[in-house]
Amino acid sequence: MHILNEDLEFVEENRQCSYFDDEISDMRYRYMNHCSVEEYQNMLEHGWRRFGKMHFVPECANCTKCISMRIDAKNYKFSKSEKRVISKNKDTKLYIQTPSITKDHLNLYDKYHKYMHDKKQWPYQPITPDDYVRSYVQGKDKFTKEFLYFRDEKLIAVALVDILPKSISAIYCFYDHDYENLSLGKFSILAQIKIAKELDIPYIYLGYWIKDHFSMGYKELYKPFEILTNRASLKEDTIWKKYEL
Known part of the structure; x- marks a missing residue:
């Protein structure tokens, strides 16, 4: 684990994957006492998730099976x-x-x-x-x-x-x-x-979808949906595309 800066952003590396026994995960975390609507919207669009005050996004070096998805x-x-x-x-x-x-x-x-x-x-x-x-x-x-x-x-x-x-x-x-x-x-x-x-809200973010996974594969039932096709920093543009089954 490497502490990156004083705002409690850090990366946890070489952790046992929660979804695959033969994979290693690398996760970036950001602990935020306060998160504005604008900040959070940007993080969602970049594939981040939230539990409590902790936000996180996968940055696994050797695996891209976890795909951010959103329902149209x-x-x-x-x-x-x-x-x-x-x-x-x-x-x-x-x-x-x-x-x-x-x-x-x-x-x-x-x-x-x-x-x-x-x-x-x-x-x-x-x-x-x-x-x-x-x-x-x-x-x-x-x-x-x-x-x-x-x-x-x-x-x-x-x-x-x-x-x-x-x-x-x-x-x-x-x-x-x-x-x-x-x-x-x-x-x-x-x-x-x-x-x-x-409420005229265009997207519902369901987190990470893993095709054919016994716990995470069900999300593809909610069509139409889009997937995030690139790993971009929070300052870079994201590329979302409609997924065709």
Whole structure:
């Protein structure tokens, strides 16, 4: 790890990749106490992501499998199957507010990750309140929201979402697999697309897409979408292109 400057930007090199056992990752991080809308918009367009006050972007020397992608919300048309998902959730209540933490948040988070550990061998240990606050509550600004989904007054899904004038960034979503028939992960993305259309926001940034990956490949279902084709510094121009499957 090399500290680059006093504003807490650093690179973590030669780390075991989270997605491939045979790959090594290099990640650039920037810890920001305050991030303006303009700064954040520029970072999103350059492939950066955010958890709490920590922003990051991959700079892996030998791999480019993680591809930044964004849904073209303006031109998105809901398929018949997506309309069925929306219809199934007609009794699912959605509340949008600034991020918070409750015992229900923590219990749902742990239940979700225990399920994913058993199903997909995700690493698992119960999250502490401090860790949850650091990742999902800290760094909140006027653009940071949580989408809370309720069924029969029970919290069944949480999505952390940044809403900017020109983009929505889907940060993270976790949900109760006891309600698997509701397709809550998909419903949350569709809800964000609907909101983007209502607010005339052109793009939804879904983070990194890895083609055919068992955990990251699903993002290609949300067509049309664009991918970032170059690795540019924050002062350089980016090249986004529509992806054709």
